[in-house]
Amino acid sequence: MGDMKEIVLEYIVDEYLDEDDEDEVSYDSPLISSGIVDSFSMVSLKRFLENKYKITLPDEEATPEAFDTVNSICKLVQKHLG
Amino acid sequence: MSNIGSYEKRIRNFSWDTAGEILNWKEGELLNIGDICSDRICRMGKGEKPALIWEGFGDRSSTYTFNDLKAYSNGFARFLTEQGIEPGDRVCIFMDKIPSLYFSFLGILKMGGIAQPLFSAFGDESLEVRLAGAGTKAILTTGKHVRKVRKIRDRLPQLKKVIVVEGNPDKLKEGEIFFDVEEAPRIDEFEVYRSGPETPSVLHFTSGTTGQPKGALHVHNSIWGQALTTSWVLDLRDDDVYWCTADPGWVTGTSYGIIGPWSLGATQCVLDSGFTSNRWYKFIQDNRITVWYSAPTAIRALMKDGDEVVGSYDLSSLRHLASVGEPLNPEAVIWSGEVFGGLRFHDTFWQTETGAMMISNYPGMEIKPGSMGKPFPGIEAAVLDLATHEPIEEPGKVGLIAFRPGWPSMFRQYWKKPDIYRSKFVGAAEDAMPEDLRQDRNLWYVSGDRASIDADGYFWFVGRDDDVINTGGHLVGPFEIESALVEHEAIAEAAAVGKPDEVNMEVVKAFVTLKPGYEPSDELELDIMNFIRKRLSPLAMPQEIEYRDKLPKTRSGKIVRRYLKAIEWGEDVGDLSTLSDE
Numbered sequence: 001m002g003d004m005k006e007i008v009l010e011y012i013v014d015e016y017l018d019e020d021d022e023d024e025v026s027y028d029s030p031l032i033s034s035g036i037v038d039s040f041s042m043v044s045l046k047r048f049l050e051n052k053y054k055i056t057l058p059d060e061e062a063t064p065e066a067f068d069t070v071n072s073i074c075k076l077v078q079k080h081l082g
Numbered sequence: 083m084s085n086i087g088s089y090e091k092r093i094r095n096f097s098w099d100t101a102g103e104i105l106n107w108k109e110g111e112l113l114n115i116g117d118i119c120s121d122r123i124c125r126m127g128k129g130e131k132p133a134l135i136w137e138g139f140g141d142r143s144s145t146y147t148f149n150d151l152k153a154y155s156n157g158f159a160r161f162l163t164e165q166g167i168e169p170g171d172r173v174c175i176f177m178d179k180i181p182s183l184y185f186s187f188l189g190i191l192k193m194g195g196i197a198q199p200l201f202s203a204f205g206d207e208s209l210e211v212r213l214a215g216a217g218t219k220a221i222l223t224t225g226k227h228v229r230k231v232r233k234i235r236d237r238l239p240q241l242k243k244v245i246v247v248e249g250n251p252d253k254l255k256e257g258e259i260f261f262d263v264e265e266a267p268r269i270d271e272f273e274v275y276r277s278g279p280e281t282p283s284v285l286h287f288t289s290g291t292t293g294q295p296k297g298a299l300h301v302h303n304s305i306w307g308q309a310l311t312t313s314w315v316l317d318l319r320d321d322d323v324y325w326c327t328a329d330p331g332w333v334t335g336t337s338y339g340i341i342g343p344w345s346l347g348a349t350q351c352v353l354d355s356g357f358t359s360n361r362w363y364k365f366i367q368d369n370r371i372t373v374w375y376s377a378p379t380a381i382r383a384l385m386k387d388g389d390e391v392v393g394s395y396d397l398s399s400l401r402h403l404a405s406v407g408e409p410l411n412p413e414a415v416i417w418s419g420e421v422f423g424g425l426r427f428h429d430t431f432w433q434t435e436t437g438a439m440m441i442s443n444y445p446g447m448e449i450k451p452g453s454m455g456k457p458f459p460g461i462e463a464a465v466l467d468l469a470t471h472e473p474i475e476e477p478g479k480v481g482l483i484a485f486r487p488g489w490p491s492m493f494r495q496y497w498k499k500p501d502i503y504r505s506k507f508v509g510a511a512e513d514a515m516p517e518d519l520r521q522d523r524n525l526w527y528v529s530g531d532r533a534s535i536d537a538d539g540y541f542w543f544v545g546r547d548d549d550v551i552n553t554g555g556h557l558v559g560p561f562e563i564e565s566a567l568v569e570h571e572a573i574a575e576a577a578a579v580g581k582p583d584e585v586n587m588e589v590v591k592a593f594v595t596l597k598p599g600y601e602p603s604d605e606l607e608l609d610i611m612n613f614i615r616k617r618l619s620p621l622a623m624p625q626e627i628e629y630r631d632k633l634p635k636t637r638s639g640k641i642v643r644r645y646l647k648a649i650e651w652g653e654d655v656g657d658l659s660t661l662s663d664e
Contacts, residue, residue: 015612018229032356034139035178038203039357039383040554040620043589044611051604063387064358 004053004077009070011048016041027071032064042067049073055080084445086314089456096459098490101306104313105345113302114277116159116191119344120152121274128347135323135351135369136181146181148347151188154181156272157263158189158222165243165259167220169194169275172285174213174221175330176231178202179354182247183330185263186222187340191283191302194275198285198297201331201556202227207566207617210234211294212287213241216497225249228258279303285497286333288434289559291548297497298434304337305345307438307491311458312342315430315442316373317402325351325366326375332556333434334406337491338375342438359387363395370399377407379554381414381427382585392421402445404428407555408587409543412451429454431483431543433529434557435506437491441483441541454533454541462486463541465533466526471508477537480544484508484526492520492527506530549643551580553588558622560643566617567592567624570610572600575633579647581626592624593633593646602629 005027013025016036031037037045046062049055057080066076086092101107105118106126123129129149137143146154167173173195177183183199190197198216200209209230213221220243221231228246232255235241244258251260277283283302287295312318316338324343328334343350353365357380366374384392403418403425410429419426428443431454441463443455457463464473465481474481487507495516496503504510507519508526519525532544551558560578567576575595580588592610596602607627615623634642648655 030139030356033358033361035354035356037356038620040623040625041615043625044608044615044623047604047608047611051608060386064356065360068358 004074005070007052008049008073008077012037012045012070015044015048025070028069030068031070032068037067039064045073049077053077053081084314085317085319086444086446089444089447089459092314092459098306098310098460101310101490105309112274112276113279113305114191114274114281115283115302115305115341115345116155116188117274118305119341120148120155120188123148123344123347124152126347131347132349133344134181134184135349136354137352137365138180138354139356144181151185151344153268153270154185154263155188155192156269157266158182158186159192159272159274160269161245161261161263161266162190162195162220163193165220165245167193167195167243170196170282171219172196172198172216174198174200174216174218174223176200176202176204176209176221176223176227177247178224178226179329179335179352180224180248181352182222182263184340184352186247187330187336188344191277192272192274194277194281196282196285196299197336198287199330199336200287201329201619203621204230204331204619205615205617206230206233208562208619208622210237211562212297213238215287215294216285216297219243220245222247225253228254277302280494282494284336286336286434288333289550289557289562290502291550291559292561293502293559294562295559296499296502298333298493299495299497300437300491301494304437304491305341307489308337308342309345311439311442312338312346312348315428315439315444315458316342316375316404317445318343318346318348318373320347322372323349323351323370323399324373324375325353325369325371327353327362327377327380328375328406333437334375334377334555337438338406357383359384359391360394363392363397366397366400367395372399373402373404374400375404375406376427377555378405378410378414379407379586381405381410381418385414385417386585389421397422400425402428404430404443406430406432406439408552409452409454415449415451426451431455431531431541433531435493435527436485436489436529437493438489440485440489450536450538450540452542453536454543456539456541461489464526465535465541466508466528471526474535478534480532480534482547483529483531483533483541485529486523487520487525487527488523494520546580549579549647551578551588551590553580553583553590553621554586556621558590562618563590563592563614563622563624564641566614566622567594567610569617570613572596572606573610575641577633577641577643577646578624579643579650581650583625589625590622591626591628591650593628593630595630595632 134146284300326339405427431441563578581591583589
């Protein structure tokens with residue numbers, strides 16, 4: 001789980017934040033409600049998770065709440081990894 | 083009793099002068115939207131009334147009175163004047179929905195400038211196209227978004243001023259100016275520019291099928307349409323607390339998130355935070371919002387999250403709901419009635435070019451779920467036969483939605499593109515100028531959408547008449563996406579079309595052929611998605627990419643999007659005889 005959190009956090013920092021961004025993002029930082037990731041961009045984040053972990057995340061479970069922090073994202077991925 | 087009262091009576095006795103009456107307008111008064119929305123409300127004795135209740139992410143919140151609105155918009159007006167910005171100059175507003183967005187919008191109008199708001203999620207390429215197209219002289223932005231401006235500034239010789247209104251002033255680069263209006267001396271008096279009805283006010287960019295986005299130019303006279311529709315369709319009253327969820331980077335956010343409500347002296351709320359159902363419902367509950375103007379995409383997302391979430395909040399303050407952006411499906415209308423104490427969303431139809439609502443469902447009028455409603459009083463609307471361009475009399479027959487020119491909030495031109503403007507009017511002479519076209523009651527302005535009219539006079543939306551993609555209520559041009567796609571190192575050719583989507587009506591799907599040496603893969607698909615998201619915007623990002631060996635083309639080599647789109651929508655692909663055999 002620890003590795004997964006690190007990988008997801010790194011992906012978010014690389015893809016959704018600029019190099020000199022002042023925002024500090026941690027495992028608990030809000031992503032959707034803070035506007036770092038918007039609802040359209042969630043689609044590419046979901047695709048990343050599906051590609052990386054060879055899973056399918058059902059649309060009904062890929063909600064803004066489920067994607068709002070690295071912790072909640074990893075919980076969702078873990079559930080589908082079995 | 084609603085503000086509109088009887089729709090039929092309003093139709094019979096209609097005059098645009100009614101807008102002046104509801105604003106208590108006196109002949110000879112200054113016609114400047116910036117003044118009308120702030121100073122004039124103060125002159126009417128409402129200076130201490132809350133104008134803006136703002137909440138941002140986290141615990142940030144603030145409330146501003148109309149006196150504050152006046153002073154801070156004056157602050158921007160004076161600052162821009164001191165910076166050498168002159169009447170008629172285009173000033174871009176490129177920021178999230180922070181209070182300075184609203185203050186600066188009115189400030190630009192007060193000093194005679196043309197406000198050019200742009201969606202802050204645009205990437206640097208989308209931004210560059212729009213700034214270059216408008217010859218923008220100054221941009222107001224924030225520390226968060228100025229990075230995108232830096233990437234393109236060298237290629238924009240007309241952009242003289244980059245002004246950062248929020249963030250850390252120590253992080254500014256050479257040639258950038260910091261101005262925090264709330265920290266600057268309060269400016270209680272400013273001599274507002276003596277604009278007239280035809281003085282340009284707002285420039286909103288909109289996408290078409292071909293070419294880059296075009297700037298639809300509006301004038302101060304638009305306020306009559308915006309004020310009257312706000313009163314009659316949104317039913318705003320003096321004691322209402324109003325929430326328009328739209329971003330002022332798009333026309334709904336300026337016409338009904340700034341001009342309409344503030345011209346009437348209404349209190350409005352703004353939530354500058356990402357979307358979650360809980361956050362939205364809490365915002366309504368905490369601020370006792372009474373009138374809510376939102377979008378089908380958001381309504382469907384709320385619906386998807388279920389009735390239990392709604393039930394967790396006290397939303398009893400709501401009394402009127404309306405929607406805009408794309409057609410509101412019947413299920414969403416019915417659902418809203420079930421969960422919001424019998425209140426149904428009233429769908430409204432209009433577009434960037436019309437500046438104000440054109441076809442709507444009105445308070446007190448029967449809603450036919452799924453229908454666009456009926457034309458606003460004073461608006462002559464029709465559906466035109468696809469071949470003859472004559473108005474269709476037969477109920478249910480599909481044609482092009484069209485309007486007789488001449489309503490106050492109609493766009494006055496596409497910025498520097500008179501030929502494209504002319505092409506929007508059926509029956510226009512080849513040499514007709516914009517000032518003639520917009521007043522000629524013998525012409526029809528064609529909206530680019532298709533609909534039918536039923537026997538009761540209700541309009542029913544069918545779809546776009548072109549290849550423009552309506553995603554989440556925003557129009558995205560396929561050309562702009564395709565141009566960006568072929569800049570990706572792996573892509574040889576590309577086509578972008580809209581594909582059906584349960585929440586957003588349409589999302590972007592791209593068809594691509596790859597250059598030699600590249601193979602289709604999931605990783606490449608994600609790389610292409612992110613490439614477009616960063617260059618253009620999250621809205622323009624393809625949510626699906628299909629790899630093809632070749633794309634369907636005409637014999638002259640033009641990619642045939644309609645074929646690809648028809649397949650996506652499960653429709654008849656039509657006549658394929660013009661396709662190349664290659």
